[in-house]
Amino acid sequence: MLASHADRERAVDVLRAGYGEGRLEQPEFEKRVGRAYAARTVGELALLVADLPQGPVPHPAPVVSVPGTFLPVRPRTNGKAVGAAVCGGMCLVTFGLTGIPAVVLGHAARAEIRRTGDAGDALALTGLVLGWLSTIGWALILTAMIVAAAASA
Structure with missing residues (x-):
């Protein structure tokens, strides 16, 4: 060289x-x-x-950090998607009271994610699924109670 x-x-x-x-x-x-x-x-x-103490020291390659302009941009996680997942997960603890907020937040988050490109679609989908399962479960329980009340009367 x-x-x-x-x-x-x-x-x-x-x-x-x-x-x-x-x-x-x-x-x-x-x-x-x-x-x-x-x-x-x-x-x-x-x-x-070569015969001196500070002799042939290897030349280290210069450490150059990559400017922020060229770093990959990591999309931020949508806050509504996180809220949907939390509300969906809390459905069991709250006996389904957070099911409807999970569904609303999940739909809003998925629409916002499609528009902005944020991350968090899986969280929004999780909130939607758990919210709908909770809502449908309560609807079935209420329907069964109404039918049982009508049949006993």
Whole structure:
């Protein structure tokens, strides 16, 4: 790989540190600096500093973060869909009182999700199913009670 100016300067810095620590004599230092500035490849530079403590350090790839503009956009979860799922899940605890709000919120959330592209369609659908099951269950229970009352009278 061809050496860049930065590679050459890094090698000269390593040579300067070695000279400053007394690891190189002045003639050897000047000879190596001249060869560093004349080097064409990274391999030639590595040979010049291989016997020094800060010798051939691998060049780490620069860590570049991806600008926010290029990151994938994660759609936000629709609040009505979350509300529909919560109301649908609470149907058993509230004996079906939250079934109708689950159905209303579920339909509103699915319409809004289709329009805006928000996430949460599965939550809205869960709320709808549980809400309708609760509502139908209560309708059947009330119908059975009315029929039983009419039959006993």
